[in-house]
Amino acid sequence: MTDPRELLTVAEAAVDEAAAWLATAGGNYWSTARFKASGEEVTAADIEVESRVTRVLNARTPRIPVVGEESWTPGAPLPTRCWVLDPIDGTMNFARGAPMYAVSLAYVHNGVPLVGVVEAPALGRRWTTPGRPEDTRPVAEDVGRAVVGVSGTGSGRSGARRLLDRVQDEAYRVRMQGSMALDLVGVAEGWLDACVCIAPKPWDVAAGVALCRERGRAVLGAGGTAFSFDSPVLLAGAPGVARWLADLWGSG
Helix, strand or coil, rough: CCCHHHHHHHHHHHHHHHHHHHHHHHHHHHEEEEEEEECCCCHHHHHHHHHHHHHHHHHHCCCEEECCCCCCCCCCCCEEEEEEEEEEEEEEHHHHCEEECCCEEEEEECCCCEEEEEEHHHHHEEEEEEEECHHCCCCCCCHHHEEEEEEEEEHHCCCCCHHHHHHCCCCCCCCCCCCCCHHHHHHHHHHCCEEECCCCHHHHHHHHHHHHCCCEEECCHHHHCCCCCCCCCCEECHHHHHHHHHHHHHHH
């Protein structure tokens, strides 16, 4: 199966399973966080959602492997074609009862996200490729008028502090939502003008990259080239603003 429309149908069915389960999963057992070896938080709900989505994908597309945050071997290369899944992007928000978290699923071929679905269960919203043109607003071309989302600030990566200080000083406003997937959705739709994702993993951003590129947003990595999953930073927005952010990163 390679038709994007068919793949989107499969992806939405898998995300439907996740959203339906999350709507009924209550109690502290599912939302209590523990820390992984990486220092990131994980809950029983992350594990359960990944399992449920993976079962649907394996049943519908058995020849396409699933790269899930909670089960993939750290550092292992992505298969040539695969599903890339973050069962709950924004686990810290989810564990604290905040609504800014999402199920993020993408189909990736040769490192390029081609199909994306982002579901925000607590907000009752879903974004897919293709999106509806009427939902896409213009984004600011001027840094001084740009509302910039920032995520991954605790990564300790070189260059992050300088970049964030300059963004805070020169952008119109900075927003920290705690979800890379939703920051990228914000840029795709236009309620954020740009975003900075520091130390992104493929599952954090794959679906959001597909959404942004489909809507004509620039999605750059370190050095100002097109973003790839080995980049230590992702910068998205109007081309001029994304380029400015990339230059800041490079000067750090």
